[in-house]
Amino acid sequence: MSDGLFDGVLAAGPVAEWVDDAAWLRAMLDVEAALARAEADAGLIPAAHAEAIAAQCLPEYYDVASLGAAATGVGNPAAPLVRALTARVEGEAARYVHFGATSQDIVDTAAMLVARDAVAALAEDVVACGELLARLAADHIDTVQAGRTLLQHAVPVTFGLTAAGWLSGMDDAADRLTALTFAVQCGGAAGTLAALGERGPDVVSHLAARLSLAEPVLPWHTERGRIATLAGALGGVSAAVAKIARDITLLAQTEVAEVTEQGPGGGSSTMPHKRNPVAAVSGAAAAAQAPGLVATLLSASAHEHQRAAGSWHAEWWPLRELLRSTGSAVHWLRTSLERLHVDVDRIRANAELTGGYALAERVTSELVTEHGVGRAAAHDAVAACCAAGKPLVDTLAADPLVGAHLSTERIAALLDPASYLGSARVFVERALRHHAQQTGRKQ
Incomplete structure (x- = not known):
């Protein structure tokens, strides 16, 4: 505790009050009251006895600290609660507290x-x-x-x-x-x-x-x-x-x-x-x-x-x-x-922080798939441009192999983050539809 x-x-948050000692005591008493009434429903005990028991199942009649201290002798808090509840129930009804x-x-x-x-x-x-x-x-x-x-x-x-x-x-x-x-x-x-x-x-x-x-x-x-x-x-x-x-x-x-x-x-x-x-x-x-x-x-x-x-x-x-x-x-x-x-x-500024380096693979792919450049040659050329540590668009455009096949404008387009989002929008829309269905609303 x-x-x-x-x-x-x-x-x-709100959950704390639903799990504190008072909540547990209230729940145990609710169970004892419901048990007595359930046994009356089943014809095991008189209904009047069940109501007499339930009337004593109010949290204000019991002290959590005392019950907790008494629990050390029996290993659980229910046993001392049953004793305390039984002591409050008068007459014949007391026999049926916690019955069975x-x-x-x-x-x-x-x-x-x-x-x-x-x-x-x-x-x-x-x-x-x-x-x-x-x-x-x-x-x-x-x-x-x-x-x-x-x-x-x-x-x-x-x-x-x-x-x-x-x-x-x-x-x-x-x-x-x-x-x-x-x-x-x-x-x-x-x-x-x-x-x-x-x-x-x-x-x-x-x-x-x-x-x-x-x-x-x-x-x-x-x-x-x-x-x-x-x-x-x-x-x-x-x-x-x-x-x-x-x-x-x-x-x-x-x-x-x-x-x-x-x-x-x-x-x-x-x-x-x-x-x-x-x-x-x-x-x-x-x-x-x-x-x-x-x-x-x-x-x-x-x-x-x-x-x-x-x-x-x-x-x-x-x-x-x-x-x-x-x-x-x-x-x-x-x-x-x-x-x-x-x-x-x-x-957006952070997305552009690397100056297109994160999209360099697109340049390699375009050289290979659209212009017939060998994969190893394309990779080595683009990698060398990246290693130069200079503005990538200009470096690529100035490279003999890359510049021979791709214009500066095309290189800039390939390195634009907004043009390389794949299915991002589709996935967002799917997530939103699923959420709407889950919450019972149409979107």
């Missing part, structure tokens, strides 16, 4: 409730990021930008294509979130619900319906695919954020300056001139938490027999932190994109 000092960066269930039923189902609400909250930011990225891609579909491979200038792209790549990653992450299902857990002591007799499956159905959760085929106490799938989806969101945030911070470098974050913040404690891309940096920091947390959840997936000895317990903290940090990451990315200013003039 964070002490709050770093929450401004790593626990920012086990602690893992309560904690796992609470985890599904917490995760469902947290994912819904972070999904709103994911959708908003998608819209902002789609707008960037559309607005800059023809803005020529230097492509960069291994951090060096390569052949040209467009800023629209860069943004479309970001959009595609975010849309894929959104798809994985949408595909998630959150299932109730109800198996009793060892996954048989023996204490409920033949009505166990009915209780599971009613419990799932009351909590608006999916009904699983069977209890999943030691089959943790759901947790692994959830972790993977959250990790995918963080990965998409990390990619975009990293690119923004690189494009915002003083020497590049193709984008800046406008608005408040961005200053330095010592250097007044600085304007740091704080939102992108914070998003990258939050996203960087995901790999370790996902790995912990995956490594904890091997549960022994019908109940795990430690692996289940190992899930609680990283699951909450993964939800929280992923929510923070996408919140910060949304903030960065909302503040993002694109300097079109600087992008």
